[in-house]
Amino acid sequence: MIKVLLADDNETVRAAIKNLLSSEPQIQLVGEATTFDETLRMASDVKPDIVLLDLHMRGEENLDASLVKSRLHACAQHVLIISIWNDDKAKALADEYGATALLDKIHLGKQLVPAILNCSCSSGPDEVPIMVPTYHIFSGLVDRDAT
8 A cells, every 4th residue: 555645735636636546546645734844744643655745835935945855755755746837947846855756737637646656666766666757747757867
């Protein structure tokens, strides 16, 4: 069972993601958070395999990237970032956060479950097998080392 903590401030997005994950027997949603502080508390408590983190939660615009990376990776093996933005700034920030993948919210229906299952193939963000794409770009899957 892959334990996922969902962190997004948008109730509609959370509901859609919960709906997607509910049909996957290998994935268990272990909590929902609407702020970064709440995400950290919950991650520490439930020890998820994956934190699914909205890149731009309201009120969280000036987070220290090193804090995000160290605190989340202390609790979870993988951080999957979701964002409505697909620009270079979003990609760079996701990378600074130590994200295993950056997923486009518009295409979560196609990208989310495969990304979560890909994470289950490895034990950490730097140990993803070469054959498993690790950086999700909005036009498709691209190996992180190639970007």
